Amino acid sequence: MNLTPLPAFQDNYLWLLHDGPSALVVDPGDAEVVLSGLRQAALRLEAILVTHHHADHTGGVAALREATGAVVYGPAGEPLPEPCERVAGGDQVTALGLKFEVIDVPGHTAGHVAYYCADAGGSPLLFCGDTLFSGGCGRLFEGTPAQMLHSLDRLAALPEDTRVCCAHEYTLSNLRFARAVEPGNEKLIHYQQACEQLRARGTPTLPSTVSREREVNPFLRTREPAVRRAVLACAGAVDGDDEAAVFGALREWKNRFR
Ligand SMILES: [Zn+2]
Numbered sequence: 001m002n003l004t005p006l007p008a009f010q011d012n013y014l015w016l017l018h019d020g021p022s023a024l025v026v027d028p029g030d031a032e033v034v035l036s037g038l039r040q041a042a043l044r045l046e047a048i049l050v051t052h053h054h055a056d057h058t059g060g061v062a063a064l065r066e067a068t069g070a071v072v073y074g075p076a077g078e079p080l081p082e083p084c085e086r087v088a089g090g091d092q093v094t095a096l097g098l099k100f101e102v103i104d105v106p107g108h109t110a111g112h113v114a115y116y117c118a119d120a121g122g123s124p125l126l127f128c129g130d131t132l133f134s135g136g137c138g139r140l141f142e143g144t145p146a147q148m149l150h151s152l153d154r155l156a157a158l159p160e161d162t163r164v165c166c167a168h169e170y171t172l173s174n175l176r177f178a179r180a181v182e183p184g185n186e187k188l189i190h191y192q193q194a195c196e197q198l199r200a201r202g203t204p205t206l207p208s209t210v211s212r213e214r215e216v217n218p219f220l221r222t223r224e225p226a227v228r229r230a231v232l233a234c235a236g237a238v239d240g241d242d243e244a245a246v247f248g249a250l251r252e253w254k255n256r257f258r
């Protein structure tokens with residue numbers, strides 16, 4: 001199995017997975033980027049997986065389907081170009097001979113889903129769209145802090161070596177914020193240095209792993225005493241025993257952070 005992040009727009013990655021001549025792509029916001037990736041490697045597109053309805057994830061879906069005949073899978077209850085096989089948490093999608101488990105991860109959008117493959121010929125694979133980023137998480141456009149916290153808890157509970165394929169290269173700016181939250185986190189300091197070197201060479205920082213994110217991502221660490229203390233020091237009127245309120249205050253802090 002070959003996994004390639006195709007860069008698109010400012011900072012999107014359209015994840016292309018292929019085995020032999022058959023390929024699938026996740027969240028193709030731009031059809032031309034995918035078509036040229038397919039041409040270069042002489043691949044045939046078999047399936048398109050969509051995590052949520054935002055245009056930078058769906059803009060190329062209709063053109064790609066027309067050009068390739070690929071089957072489109074997308075979340076039930078979100079506006080998507082038809083025809084589309086609608087999926088929801090607990091469903092299974094089979095593509096490239098692999099089984100992908102659909103996980104409901106509301107928060108960034110109301111119907112956002114993630115796709116998890118336990119047996120991808122190597123460590124497991126997670127396509128999580130705009131829910132989990134390396135060092136951060138998506139903005140809460142349609143969901144509540146409690147929903148997003150629950151969604152991230154589900155992803156953080158996946159096997160530690162799971163490859164986390166996020167839809168944006170936001171890592172460096174996320175890690176600047178993470179350092180403000182947890183200045184004493186040694187693993188975070190080392191990870192930030194490694195990512196700065198990767199980006200200086202124009203190399204993606206992704207995929208990340210579940211174990212890495214559990215060590216460095218403040219949005220997976222809101223129950224750590226140091227993270228909770230930092231949030232409470234920054235946002236006065238928050239009940240420190242209310243996990244969703246602490247998470248929401250952390251997200252608000254990130255929204256204001258420059
Ligand atoms: Zn989005």
Ligand SMILES: [Zn+2]
Nearest residue numbers: 054056130167
């Ligand atoms: Zn996006």
